[in-house]
Amino acid sequence: MTLKIYGIAASRAIRPLWAAEELGLPYEHLRWHYQGPETREPAYRAINPNGTVPAIDDDGLVLFESLAITLHLAQTRPEGGLWADDARGVAQIYQWTLWAATEAEPLARQWFHHTGFLPPEQRIPALAEEAIDKLQQRLRVLEEHLAARDWLLGERFTVADLNLAAVLQRLSVLARGELPRTHDWHRRCLARPAAQRAWALRNAV
Amino acid sequence: MTLKIYGIAASRAIRPLWAAEELGLPYEHLRWHYQGPETREPAYRAINPNGTVPAIDDDGLVLFESLAITLHLAQTRPEGGLWADDARGVAQIYQWTLWAATEAEPLARQWFHHTGFLPPEQRIPALAEEAIDKLQQRLRVLEEHLAARDWLLGERFTVADLNLAAVLQRLSVLARGELPRTHDWHRRCLARPAAQRAWALRNAV
Known part of the structure; x- marks a missing residue:
């Protein structure tokens, strides 16, 4: 049965969509809005x-949880090249995926909520600033990590890069100061043909 | 070489400590405080x-990231019984671990920060209340899930239970309303001999 992916591309569904494109998987895309009536149905x-x-x-x-879905797709289709070759690499995929989920995403989300997502009267500028400040410390860890390697695990793109790059999709407005390797890595991730195809779905009807 | 686990038990280090105890792994415990000088050393x-x-x-x-560490330990020691037998079970371990990290932990942390962790003058009661309110919706999902099974994956305890139960370690004060299955599941998790041994480390010098 064809893989079904639920959720509009302008949501965290961009993550499994990008993974499916990277892996060359046929899929049916059910473009449901996160506030739409379909998500309320039994x-x-x-x-x-x-x-x-x-x-x-x-x-x-x-399966739910976007980053768990990408791990599952990558692991069960190792021929697609997004998984690691050994236990060390798998551990690092776990590490960077959880780092994306716990260190980067809550701050990126806090910033977005208090600058654009919430109605203006509910936004708290101090919380947006706090998120940006804390995120800079995390991004310096990433910048140092990329000093010695092109991709998170080393020589090739894996689902670890996909997960972190997708979580940091607003990097260009989140990052402060000099982070040349981080910006370059992020551009290389999003310039991949599979990423371009996934992002193009955001503009489709 | 003996496994080394860095971090006092009264931190997220309780997670790998509990996993090591469940798996019967010998380990050296380096009881460093998260604000201590050792963590600043090169x-x-x-x-x-x-x-x-x-x-x-x-x-x-x-390896860093507590939930990634437990996944790694469980997966590389399958004889320890914390991992799943098939791709479906592995996917569910990923799902519940990421659900713990993204849906439960930020709210549990927000509540703890604004009720006990931050200096009193920095606490914002409205943020503590918001966290509790949102967490109740998540806990109802867990309560429904446990209607049909004893453990997250079904018939036996896995690293998915360990990760979520550890993230929800303050469940007794976080939960509101009737959640009998969730409380029962959590008690069964923390009553395990390995969990008891790990928690005992919080009281050791």
Whole structure:
């Protein structure tokens, strides 16, 4: 059965969409908005009880959490080249995926909420500033890490790069100061043909 | 070389400590405080450039991010019984670990910061309340999930239970309303002998 990916591309569904494009997987894209009526239906709640997007149905295996979905797709299609060759590499994929989820995403989200997502009267500028300040410390760790390698695990792009680059999709407005390697790495991630195809879905009807 | 686990037990280091106890792994515990001088040293920064705890050195493989460490330990010691038997189970381990990291932990942390961790003059009661409110929606998803099974993946305890139970370590004060299955599951997790041994380290010198 064809892989089903639920959620508009202008949501965290961009992550599984990008992974599917990288892996060359055929998929059916159900372009549901995260606030749309379909996510309130019992049929969807059986797939994702959180009522959020994305979720997938991979031949009967239903799964939520965008970064877990990309790990699953990469691991079960190792021929697609996004997974690691050994336990050390797999551990590093876990490490950078969790670092993206716990160190980068909450701050990127806090900034976005208090500068654009929330209604203006609910935004707290101090919380946006706090997020930006804290994020700079994290980005310096990434900048140092990229001093010795082109990609997070070393010589080739993996799902670790995909996950972190997607979480940092607003890097150009989040980063302060000199972070040349981080910006270069991010540009190389998003310039990949598969990333371009996934992002093009945001502009499609 | 013996596994090294860095970080006092009264930190996120409780997670790898609990995992090591579950797996029956010998380990050396370096009881460094997250604000202590050791974490500022270049030798430690080479292990964890974030300067946070925990981190591990697993026979030369150095790793940070507590939930990534538990995944790595469980996966590389499958005989320890914390990993899954098939791709479906592995995907669910990823799903619940990322759900713990993205849906539960930021809210649990926000609540703790604004009720106990920050100096009183920096606490914002409205943010503590917001965290508690949002967390209740997430916990209802968990409560429903546990209606049909004893553990997150089904019939046995895995690293998915360990990760989520550890993230929700303050469940008794975070939960509101009737969540009998969630509380029962959490008690069963923390009553495990390995969990008891790990928590006992918080009281040791």
